[in-house]
Amino acid sequence: MGVRALWRSVREPRTLKSIYGAIYSVVLLGGIGTLLSPPQSIAGELGPVLTVIWSVAFIMGATGGMLSVMPGWWWAERLSIYFIWTGFGIYLFVVINLHFTANGSRITQIATIVIAVALFLIRRVQIHGYSFEPRR
Template sequence: MILRVRRLWDSITEPRHMKAAYFVLYTVLTGTGIATLLVPPTSIAGELGQPLSVAWSVFWILGGFGGMLTVFPGWWWAERLSIVLMWAGFAIYGLVVFSLHFTSSGSRLTQFGVIVFASGVGYIRWLQIRKYSFEPRGT
């Protein structure tokens, strides 16, 4: 079993630890999208309707799942598309949260800050992979 795990780990091109970290983050985003689709946050969905919750959750599912599929093989053009889908979900959710900050009771700035932070993580990945369509391979 340990040999299989080691072979699998060795089959990932460098930087392995970064790809594994992004894979985990894309998995979390996919799970968050599924959870939001199945059980939308009532404080937000109730205020602005179900369609917006469905929209941002679908973007997260597509972006997260696409990122999971593309991060290890180095299909950067497709991973960038996944990041754009992820950003679309964050943009919708961020606009909803930001508008609710001014139209409902309580502060939504913490939520908004976390959304901006998560979008920034995607931006860092975008910067890492922006130059090529596929990951350059050593010969």
């Protein structure tokens, strides 16, 4: 199967699904990077067990999202989004805590996390209501 045939096999909106596929890929890389080399300011606050849970939430969510976005398995993509939200929730909690207890401002990190969560909220709203993408 050629690249064009593969591209045509993806139901519309192809571009949007491709963008979300790329976003899930970035989250996967972030989760793997966090697992292999966690940021010390965050890992120190979380401890080793919660640091692993944090990174595994990203890895599981991103993997599920990558596998479910193209075929339109919305039930699986929603579950994946919940895993990703869990990872971001843990991260946000620690960053907010560090903002008030450590030196320096963490406002940029907080804003970035909130934007990332909102991106997945938009996707969650888009796929609400069905287990699978309705066929047209």
